[in-house]
Amino acid sequence: MKARNILYAQSGGVTxxxxxxxxxxxxxxxxxxxxxxxxxxxxxxxxxxxxxxxxDTAQFSSQDLVALAQTPGGIFGSCRYKxxxxxxxxxxxERLLEVFRAHDIGIFLYNGGNDSADTALKVxxxxxxxxxxxxxxxxxxxxxxxxxxxxxxxxFGSVAKYVAVSTLEASLDVKSMASTSTKVFxxxxxxxxxxxxxxxxGLVRRRESDPPHIILFPEIPFQEQRFLDAVDDAVxxxxxxxIVVSEGLRDAEGNFLSDAGTSDAFGHRQLGGVAPTVAxxxxxxxxxxxxxxxxxxxxxxxxxIASQTDVDQAxxxxxxxxxxxxDGHSGVLAGIVREADEPYRxxxxxxxxxxxxxxxxxxxxxxxxxxxxxxxxxxxxxxxxLIAGQAYPDYGPDGLPAYLEKVLTSVDKxxxxxEL
Amino acid sequence: MKARNILYAQSGGVTxxxxxxxxxxxxxxxxxxxxxxxxxxxxxxxxxxxxxxxxDTAQFSSQDLVALAQTPGGIFGSCRYKxxxxxxxxxxxERLLEVFRAHDIGIFLYNGGNDSADTALKVxxxxxxxxxxxxxxxxxxxxxxxxxxxxxxxxFGSVAKYVAVSTLEASLDVKSMASTSTKVFxxxxxxxxxxxxxxxxGLVRRRESDPPHIILFPEIPFQEQRFLDAVDDAVxxxxxxxIVVSEGLRDAEGNFLSDAGTSDAFGHRQLGGVAPTVAxxxxxxxxxxxxxxxxxxxxxxxxxIASQTDVDQAxxxxxxxxxxxxDGHSGVLAGIVREADEPYRxxxxxxxxxxxxxxxxxxxxxxxxxxxxxxxxxxxxxxxxLIAGQAYPDYGPDGLPAYLEKVLTSVDKxxxxxEL
Numbered sequence: 023m024k025a026r027n028i029l030y031a032q033s034g035g036v037t038x039x040x041x042x043x044x045x046x047x048x049x050x051x052x053x054x055x056x057x058x059x060x061x062x063x064x065x066x067x068x069x070x071x072x073x074x075x076x077x078d079t080a081q082f083s084s085q086d087l088v089a090l091a092q093t094p095g096g097i098f099g100s101c102r103y104k105x106x107x108x109x110x111x112x113x114x115x116e117r118l119l120e121v122f123r124a125h126d127i128g129i130f131l132y133n134g135g136n137d138s139a140d141t142a143l144k145v146x147x148x149x150x151x152x153x154x155x156x157x158x159x160x161x162x163x164x165x166x167x168x169x170x171x172x173x174x175x176x177x178f179g180s181v182a183k184y185v186a187v188s189t190l191e192a193s194l195d196v197k198s199m200a201s202t203s204t205k206v207f208x209x210x211x212x213x214x215x216x217x218x219x220x221x222x223x224g225l226v227r228r229r230e231s232d233p234p235h236i237i238l239f240p241e242i243p244f245q246e247q248r249f250l251d252a253v254d255d256a257v258x259x260x261x262x263x264x265i266v267v268s269e270g271l272r273d274a275e276g277n278f279l280s281d282a283g284t285s286d287a288f289g290h291r292q293l294g295g296v297a298p299t300v301a302x303x304x305x306x307x308x309x310x311x312x313x314x315x316x317x318x319x320x321x322x323x324x325x326x327i328a329s330q331t332d333v334d335q336a337x338x339x340x341x342x343x344x345x346x347x348x349d350g351h352s353g354v355l356a357g358i359v360r361e362a363d364e365p366y367r368x369x370x371x372x373x374x375x376x377x378x379x380x381x382x383x384x385x386x387x388x389x390x391x392x393x394x395x396x397x398x399x400x401x402x403x404x405x406x407x408l409i410a411g412q413a414y415p416d417y418g419p420d421g422l423p424a425y426l427e428k429v430l431t432s433v434d435k436x437x438x439x440x441e442l
Numbered sequence: 443m444k445a446r447n448i449l450y451a452q453s454g455g456v457t458x459x460x461x462x463x464x465x466x467x468x469x470x471x472x473x474x475x476x477x478x479x480x481x482x483x484x485x486x487x488x489x490x491x492x493x494x495x496x497x498d499t500a501q502f503s504s505q506d507l508v509a510l511a512q513t514p515g516g517i518f519g520s521c522r523y524k525x526x527x528x529x530x531x532x533x534x535x536e537r538l539l540e541v542f543r544a545h546d547i548g549i550f551l552y553n554g555g556n557d558s559a560d561t562a563l564k565v566x567x568x569x570x571x572x573x574x575x576x577x578x579x580x581x582x583x584x585x586x587x588x589x590x591x592x593x594x595x596x597x598f599g600s601v602a603k604y605v606a607v608s609t610l611e612a613s614l615d616v617k618s619m620a621s622t623s624t625k626v627f628x629x630x631x632x633x634x635x636x637x638x639x640x641x642x643x644g645l646v647r648r649r650e651s652d653p654p655h656i657i658l659f660p661e662i663p664f665q666e667q668r669f670l671d672a673v674d675d676a677v678x679x680x681x682x683x684x685i686v687v688s689e690g691l692r693d694a695e696g697n698f699l700s701d702a703g704t705s706d707a708f709g710h711r712q713l714g715g716v717a718p719t720v721a722x723x724x725x726x727x728x729x730x731x732x733x734x735x736x737x738x739x740x741x742x743x744x745x746x747i748a749s750q751t752d753v754d755q756a757x758x759x760x761x762x763x764x765x766x767x768x769d770g771h772s773g774v775l776a777g778i779v780r781e782a783d784e785p786y787r788x789x790x791x792x793x794x795x796x797x798x799x800x801x802x803x804x805x806x807x808x809x810x811x812x813x814x815x816x817x818x819x820x821x822x823x824x825x826x827x828l829i830a831g832q833a834y835p836d837y838g839p840d841g842l843p844a845y846l847e848k849v850l851t852s853v854d855k856x857x858x859x860x861e862l
Contacts, residue, residue, distance in 0.1 A: 036618045038611075066621045095614030101622040183841055190842060191458075191743035194515030198456045201486045202521040207739060226842065297736075298715055315738035316717075319627060323611035326747055329841060409841035414834070421603055421749060421829035422610060422646065 025057055026128025028344070029121075030079075031064035031071050032163075033134030033141075036096040037177030038184075038325040039336035040163050041426075043133050044098070045091035046340025047161070048079045057348055062125060062433065066099035067134075068141065072114060074121050074437050077430045089426035091337060092415035094325035097426065103442075105141045108148065115148050117440050122149070122156050124436040129157045129347040133340075135164035135175070139355055140379035146353035157352040159343040160375055163336075165322055167218035171378035172357035173368065176339055179332030179408035182222030184324040185211050185266070186409055188317065189223040193233035193264040196313070200262035206253060206304050207264050208314040209234075210297035212321060214270040217241050217385045219321075223266035224397035225405055233264030235395075238300070240270030241385055242394040244279060249300075250307050252395060257310060271296050326423055330411025335368070342370035366407030445477055446548025448764070449541075450499075451484035451491050452583075453554030453561075456516040457597030458604075458745040459756035460583050461846075463553050464518070465511035466760025467581070468499045477768055482545060482853065486519035487554075488561065492534060494541050494857050497850045509846035511757060512835035514745035517846065523862075525561045528568065535568050537860050542569070542576050544856040549577050549767040553760075555584035555595070559775055560799035566773035577772040579763040580795055583756075585742055587638035591798035592777035593788065596759055599752030599828035602642030604744040605631050605686070606829055608737065609643040613653035613684040616733070620682035626673060626724050627684050628734040629654075630717035632741060634690040637661050637805045639741070643686035644817035645825055653684030655815075658720070660690030661805055662814040664699060669720075670727050672815060677730060691716050746843055750831025755788070762790035786827030 030047050032040055044063070051058040061079040064070030070077075077098060082090060090097060105111045122130065132142040139160040146158035162169050167178035189209060196207040213219035217239035224237055235256035238244065256263035271279045280296040297314040305312050335358055342356040354372035361367040389401035397405070415423040450467050452460055464483070471478040481499040484490030490497075497518060502510065510517060525531045542550065552562040559580040566578035582589050587598035609629060616627040633639035637659035644657055655676035658664065676683035691699045700716040717734040725732050755778055762776040774792035781787040809821035817825070835843040 032618075036615055069621065093614070094611050096618035099621060100618050102619070103622055186842060187746050188740050188744075190845065191514050191745060192739040194513070194845065195456055195739045195743040198452075198516035198520050199522070201489065201519060202523055204739075209740075225840070295715070295718055298718075313738050314736070315740050316734070316736045317740060318733050318735035319612040319615045319624075320608050320629075320735050320737065320740075323615040324608075325611060326607050406840060410839070411841065412834070412837055414832070417832055419830065420645070420826060421831065422606060425610065425614065 025059040027059040027126050028061045028129040028131060029064060029071060029076070029125065029127045030061060030131045031067050031133065032096040032098055032100040033067045033132060033138040034100060034102060035165065035322065036100050037163055037165050038094040038180040038323055038328050039176055039333050040133060041093045041095070041097050042091040042333050042336035043161050043163060043176060043340035045087045046337040047131055047344055048082060048087060050341040050344035054344065054348060058344070059126065063098040065432065067101040068103055068105065069101045069442065070099070071121060072117055072442060073440055074435045076125065076433050078433050081430065086426060086428065089424060091333070092325065092423070093425040094323040097428070104137045105144065108144055115144065118145060119149060119152060119154060120437060122154065127156060129159070131159050131161055131343045133161040133163050135169055136380055136382060139169070139375050143353055143375035143379050146375070157347040159347050159351065160355040160378065161339050161343045162355055162357065165219065166213055166216060168216045168383045169378065170381035170383050171355045171373035173360040174358055174408055176332060176336035178218060179329040179335070180324065181212070181219055181321050182405060183329040183409035184321045184327050185219055185222040186225040187327055189234050189264065189266055190226045192315065193226070196262050196264060203311060204313045205257050205262050205310040206301065206312040208297045208301045208312065209266050210269055210314070210316040211266060213240065213268050215240060215382065217268050220266050220268040221385065221389065221397050221401055222405055222409070225402065225409065227396065231260050234266045235260065235263045236265045237395055237397070238265065238267040238271045239385070239390060239394065240268045240272060241390060243274045244271050245274070246303065250304070253304055254308055265300065267296055267300055269296055325415055328413045329409045330413040331408055333413040338370050346372050363403050363407065366410070445479040447479040447546050448481045448549040448551060449484060449491060449496070449545070449547045450481060450551045451487050451553065452516040452518055452520040453487045453552060453558040454520060454522060455585065455742065456520050457583055457585050458514040458600040458743055458748050459596055459753050460553060461513045461515070461517050462511040462753050462756035463581050463583060463596060463760035465507045466757040467551055467764055468502060468507055470761040470764035474764065474768060478764070479546065483518040485852065487521040488523055488525065489521045489862065490519070491541060492537055492862060493860055494855045496545065496853050498853050501850065506846060506848065509844065511753070512745065512843070513845040514743040517848070524557045525564065528564055535564060538565060539569055539572060539574060540857060542574065547576060549579070551579050551581055551763045553581040553583050555589055556800055556802060559795050563773055563795035563799050566795070577767040579767050579771065580775040580798065581759050581763045582775055582777065585639065586633055586636060588636045588803045589798065590801035590803050591775045591793035593780040594778055594828055596752060596756035598638060599749040599755070600744065601632070601639055601741050602825060603749040603829035604741045604747050605639055605642040606645040607747055609654050609684065609686055610646045612735065613646070616682050616684060623731060624733045625677050625682050625730040626721065626732040628717045628721045628732065629686050630689055630734070630736040631686060633660065633688050635660060635802065637688050637810070640686050640688040641805065641809065641817050641821055642825055642829070645822060645829065647816065651680050654686045655680065655683045656685045657815055657817070658685065658687040658691045659805070659810060659814065660688045660692060661810060663694045664691050665694070666723065670724070673724055674728055685720065687716055687720055689716055745835055748833045749829045750833040751828055753833040758790050766792050783823050783827065786830070
C-alpha cells in the first residue's frame, strides 16, 4: 500500500513553541517513512490549505528541524480564518477535501485552539461521510490555556514563564527605587477571557510581602475603591506595589477597562492599554509615581525564555498526533494528561474532539484567592511545573538567537484557483 | 597603618547589572584584605550616606556574591537625589564627610551616571580641601549609554540585548500572521534624550527586508507623512512593518509625542506611551491592524537575557574602582576603553571626572542612516560586541531565577540624625 501524505497547518495566534510542534510532526513522520509519504504544510494556516498553497517539509534538513523547534512565530504562517458550520461553509469543506484528494492527504493535523478543534472535527466527519478516510487530529496550541481536553495547552507554559520572570525582575527594580521614585508598577498581560496568564505572575509570590501584591483577573469585576485601598495598603506595608493586570479586566457592568474611551492627541480612540488606565487611576487618586508596561506580543514570542516543559510538550503533541493517526485515530485531540503534580509527570492521550470543540476552559474559582487579588496553593501546584526548566535557543556570535530563517518553495498546484 | 573602609553607593535608575558592579567592588576589596577594612554600602544610594544608614557587606557570603552578580535591581536601594553645587548643597557635602570620618571611610565609590560623576568629583575636591584624603571613584552605570569618558556604560549592553531580541521575536510573530491579522507592530523603548537603546533594535536588520523596518530616534524630529509613507512602503514590500520607537520621540517643535495630551476614561492625562500614539496614527491614516508594546521597566531589569559582555564589564568596573583607589587615584571614573572592534577587546582605565561630569554623550550623527530610520554599519560595529554572549542567571527548581534575597542589617549609627 502506497504511503499517503500528511497535511499540517497552524491556526490562530502563534506562540513561542508552535514550531516545536511542527518539528515534532515532521520528525515523527520521518521515523515512520514506510507508512507516511510527504509532510506538506499549508501556508498561512487553513488559507493555504484552501488555496492549495502548500510547502513540502522535505526541504527542512535535520539541522533545520533543530533550529525550527527553537524558533518563535509560525514558520509556515498562520491566520485567523474560521470555518463555520457545515451548512454555512460547505464550499470550503468541499474544497479542503478536494485539495486533500489532489495531494493524496491521508492525515490532516491542525495545530490550534478551540476553533481549530472544531474544524478538525468537522473535516473528520465529512471525510468519513464521503468515504475518504482522512484521519484528522487536532494538535493543541494556545497561550490562553483555555482549551478543553488537555491539562494545559502548549504555548501557555512559556508565556507563563515570561510573565512570572518579568514580574519578578520589574518588581526588584521598583523595590530598589521606591523610597524616592516609582512606587506603583503595573504590568499588563494577555488573556482576554481567562486569567491563566495573569495568574502566572502570582508564582513569584511566596511570602505576603513578595510581588505581585495585586493581580487583576478578568474573572473578577474591577472595584475601584477596593483596588485603591489594596494599593495603598501594599505601599504602606512593603514600600511599593507591584500589579499584574489582565487585558481582559472588566468593570461591574462587564465593560473592558481597556475600551474605556481612551483617546490620544489625534483624537483617535485607543484600543488596548488597561495598564495605563489603571496606572493613571492610581496616580490621580493616590498620587503615587507609577510606571506601566504592556508586553503584548513580546510575551507571546519570547522563545528566549521558553519553559523546557512547554517545549517538550509542544514537540510531544506534534509527534503524538502522527502516531495517533497511524494507529487509526481520527477526530481526536492529542491532549496532555497530568499524571502527577510532584514530581510532575504527564503523557499525551487521544481525546475525542466532541469534548473539546467550542468549549472554553476557565480558571476554576478555587484558583483565585478569596480577596480576588492572588492565586491559591492549588493554582500554584497546577502552574508550577508548566514553567519549569529553561529551553534556551542557540545564539549566533552576534548575540542574537539563531532562529531559523528559510525561504520556502511551494509545491505545484494541481487544482483551479479558489476564491476565499 | 590601619586599613580604612570603603563606602559604596548606587545612584539613579537601576540596571540589570549594577549589582554585578557591587559584587566586583566587594570581591576586589576582599582580595586586598590587608589594605581595605570593611566595605560599607549606603542604603537607597546617597540618601543612606547622608542619613548614616549603612550596611556592612561582610554579611554577604561568597555564595551570596555569586547570586548578587546575577540579580537585577539595586540590592542596597538607589535613589534620585541630586546634590547641587558646593554653594547650594554645602550642608550635604559636609555631612557626607562627617559620615566618612565617623566610619573611617578612605574610599568612596559612587555607582551611577552623569550626576553621580559630578557628585564624586565634588566630594573628592572637598575632602582634599579639608585634608581628609578620601579617594573618590565613579563607577559607571546607565542604561542610556549617555555617559562621557567611557566607551559604553554598564547596563546598556543588557538593555540593548533585550531590545534586539524582543524586536526579533515580536517581528517573527507579526510576520507569521500578517496576511490576515496585525500588519504593524510598534515597540516603545527607553532613552529619553539619546537613541542608543532604540538603535539596538537595528541590530536585527541584516537585510533590507528584515525588521525593524523603521526606528524612530529622539534625535530625528517626527515627520508624520514621511513616516506613514515609510510604513506603507514596508507593508507593501514585506507584508508587515515592525517599528521601534524611542520614548523620547519629538515633533518638529520639540514636543514629546508621549506628552501629546493623551487622556483616559477618568479624564486623567496619561504620561508615557508614544507607542500607542504612533500605532493609533497608523490605524487612523492607513487602516492597518496594529499591536504595540511598551517594555518600560521590563527592559531595564531583564537580567534573564543579560549580555555576557555587559555583566563582565559591570563586574570589572567595580573591581577596577577599588584597584584605582588603592593605587592612589581620586576624582576619576573607572572608564571602559575599547581597544578593538573585532575581535572585541576592552580594558578599564581611569578618566578624570572633569571630562565626565555633566556631559551627555549623544548618538553620533554618522550612526543614523540618511533617511533617519535605521542604523549605519559604524553603529552596528559599535553596538554588536556589547550584546554578545549570554549570561544566564541560575534558576531554582520552581522555574524562576534564583535572584538574591537578603535582609540586610544596618551598622550602628554614630552621629546625630540628619534632616534631608
